[in-house]
Amino acid sequence: MSEQILNDEYFMRQAYIEAQKAQEKDEVPIGCVIVSQGRIIARAHNLTETLNDVTAHAEMQAITAAANVLGGKYLKDCTLYVTVEPCPMCAGAIAWAQLSRVVYAAEDEKRGYMLYSPIILHPKTKVAQGVMQDECSLLVKNFFKSKR
Amino acid sequence: MSEQILNDEYFMRQAYIEAQKAQEKDEVPIGCVIVSQGRIIARAHNLTETLNDVTAHAEMQAITAAANVLGGKYLKDCTLYVTVEPCPMCAGAIAWAQLSRVVYAAEDEKRGYMLYSPIILHPKTKVAQGVMQDECSLLVKNFFKSKR
Numbered sequence: 001m002s003e004q005i006l007n008d009e010y011f012m013r014q015a016y017i018e019a020q021k022a023q024e025k026d027e028v029p030i031g032c033v034i035v036s037q038g039r040i041i042a043r044a045h046n047l048t049e050t051l052n053d054v055t056a057h058a059e060m061q062a063i064t065a066a067a068n069v070l071g072g073k074y075l076k077d078c079t080l081y082v083t084v085e086p087c088p089m090c091a092g093a094i095a096w097a098q099l100s101r102v103v104y105a106a107e108d109e110k111r112g113y114m115l116y117s118p119i120i121l122h123p124k125t126k127v128a129q130g131v132m133q134d135e136c137s138l139l140v141k142n143f144f145k146s147k148r
Numbered sequence: 149m150s151e152q153i154l155n156d157e158y159f160m161r162q163a164y165i166e167a168q169k170a171q172e173k174d175e176v177p178i179g180c181v182i183v184s185q186g187r188i189i190a191r192a193h194n195l196t197e198t199l200n201d202v203t204a205h206a207e208m209q210a211i212t213a214a215a216n217v218l219g220g221k222y223l224k225d226c227t228l229y230v231t232v233e234p235c236p237m238c239a240g241a242i243a244w245a246q247l248s249r250v251v252y253a254a255e256d257e258k259r260g261y262m263l264y265s266p267i268i269l270h271p272k273t274k275v276a277q278g279v280m281q282d283e284c285s286l287l288v289k290n291f292f293k294s295k296r
Contacts, residue, residue: 048221049221052215052216052219052220052221053211053212053215053216053221054211054215054221054222054241054244054245055203055208055211055212055241055244060203063201063202063203064201064203067200067201067202068200068201071200072200073196073197073200073201073202074202087240087244088236088237088239088240088243088264088265088268089236089237089238089239089240089241089243089244090237090240091236091237091240092235092236092237092238092239092240093202093203093237095236095237096202096203096235096237097202116236116264116265116267116268117236117264117265117268119264120236120264120265
């Protein structure tokens, strides 16, 4: 696969595929992948209902899994892709794991970390927002609409 | 055991015992218990080194375990006791789990959630600070002193 294809949109699409898996399980459809040196080392989707555990957000599971793959708890040269803006819990975990870059698609106007404090993430962590925003946002909106 | 003994100090002492278990494993000595109807339903200590996982804070593990005991992911009528002020990650998890009360001993002037945003916790969550502050603080200070 060429370098060109392995861009932010490619990896966000993989996170989107994870979000779709969550949807199939009737979970809030949010997905995440973590990339190290151009390779996906962890992928996860929200499983809070299935696991009966509020901590089972996609990002949390992906961080745990990535550390397991790398054999160290710090993910310094990794990028985390997630379909929705991380909440304070996940942003806190991203900071502890020292991820160098975070890319998220849709903003979360109710529970996103930016509402609380942008400095939950380390100031050196690069953040990009907007890749596949419409599709990722629509997935969540449609999910909640179907619940009403 | 009389009602009088089962007070905040009693439960914080249990959290302190957990913190000591962390210390024995050469982990940052922080411990936590979760109490429901006067009964400890979960106890945990920091295991980030042992599990090679930044998400393995005492509070995170206790929340997961308590939900497992209660059979529901919300811990609405529970109190969480922790020997050190929760970080934003743990405060975020406490908010998701809808814990009604949090009691912490020592403040964390570097990574405590209050530095970032007091509203990471739900405004209805009652917070008490200071029970066994000196002992819990000293445990952590001595740990880091021994590392220098």
